[in-house]
Amino acid sequence: MRRVLEFDEIGYWSEIKLDIVRDYAAAYSTILNKKNLPHIYVDAFAGAGQHISKSTGAFVPGSPLNALNVQPPFREYHFIDLDVSRVESLQRIAGARNDVHVYEGDCNEVLIQSIFPTLHFESYRRALCLLDPYGLDLNWDVMFQAGQLGTIDMFLNFPVMDMNRNVLWRNPDKVSVEQLARMNAFWGGDWKEAAYTTERSLFGEPEKESNDAIAEAFRQRLQKIAGFKNVPEPLPMHNSKGAVVYYLFFASQVGVAEKIVQDIFAKYRNKGGI
Numbered sequence: 001m002r003r004v005l006e007f008d009e010i011g012y013w014s015e016i017k018l019d020i021v022r023d024y025a026a027a028y029s030t031i032l033n034k035k036n037l038p039h040i041y042v043d044a045f046a047g048a049g050q051h052i053s054k055s056t057g058a059f060v061p062g063s064p065l066n067a068l069n070v071q072p073p074f075r076e077y078h079f080i081d082l083d084v085s086r087v088e089s090l091q092r093i094a095g096a097r098n099d100v101h102v103y104e105g106d107c108n109e110v111l112i113q114s115i116f117p118t119l120h121f122e123s124y125r126r127a128l129c130l131l132d133p134y135g136l137d138l139n140w141d142v143m144f145q146a147g148q149l150g151t152i153d154m155f156l157n158f159p160v161m162d163m164n165r166n167v168l169w170r171n172p173d174k175v176s177v178e179q180l181a182r183m184n185a186f187w188g189g190d191w192k193e194a195a196y197t198t199e200r201s202l203f204g205e206p207e208k209e210s211n212d213a214i215a216e217a218f219r220q221r222l223q224k225i226a227g228f229k230n231v232p233e234p235l236p237m238h239n240s241k242g243a244v245v246y247y248l249f250f251a252s253q254v255g256v257a258e259k260i261v262q263d264i265f266a267k268y269r270n271k272g273g274i
Contacts, residue, residue, distance in 0.1 A: 007059070008047060010053065011054050011239060012055060017132075020235075021063055024250075025074075028260075029071075038125050039074055040077070040127045043079050044111060044130065045130075045133050045134065048090065049093045050065055064093065075099065077100045078103070078115055079094075079100070079102050080102075080103040080110050084104060108139045112141065112142065116145055119149050119152060129154045135159045136185070139185045139186065140189070144225065148227050150253050153254070154228070158218060158246055158248075160214065160244060160247060172192065188221070194214055194217035194218070197209055215247045228251035228252060230255055230258035231249065235247065
């Protein structure tokens with residue numbers, strides 16, 4: 001029996017993110033096609049392939065559909081999701097195409113076990129990888145290996161709202177063991193020094209750093225620890241109330257890639273709620 005599929009409703013800021021990734025994917029594929037390098041598109045939290053706009057109620061193509069429409073095309077497409085109904089939707093979108101691979105499973109396992117091993121530098125294969133978790137559902141090992149391979153350009157949703165809501169409390173001693181484990185897995189190291197100042201409040205509790213400061217600390221990790229040579233300042237993405245929901249990071253080994261993304265970020269930075 002086919003499972004009921006509920007499409008995600010997305011706000012304007014998420015539509016902007018889709019536009020940004022689509023614009024870069026087109027530039028990326030054009031450049032690598034001219035260099036005759038086989039390149040693949042990887043979407044680790046692919047969803048159902050399309051969404052519903054909160055503002056209009058209309059269907060909005062998701063990142064998988066946008067990627068499939070990029071010209072010149074990628075050599076392969078790899079879509080991953082945990083939800084069975086979303087996987088079935090992706091399979092229907094792929095149809096009989098043998099260049100589209102759909103995985104039902106945890107991207108933290110699928111990427112490291114099945115996809116990244118095909119992307120060693122000597123293979124001449126390159127990849128554009130979208131890591132767009134719903135929250136702290138991504139492991140640092142994935143980001144670290146992506147940087148170490150030297151063959152991957154990466155967009156990353158840095159889920160600061162989930163961090164603030166569930167982990168970065170005024171009294172971190174009250175955070176549950178489960179939430180601390182999620183944060184530890186995402187950050188991949190000691191995050192408290194980046195998240196809290198050395199000052200104390202009137203009640204003796206540690207003062208939290210700003211969202212921008214925490215994002216900058218993670219940017220430094222992507223460069224210094226994961227080994228990405230080019231990690232521009234991320235783009236803060238806001239909700240309708242003006243609060244930062246997440247930061248959109250980009251990381252690459254290639255300077256021209258950073259320049260392209262900076263131009264795209266500048267194009268969208270002052271639009272709507274951003």
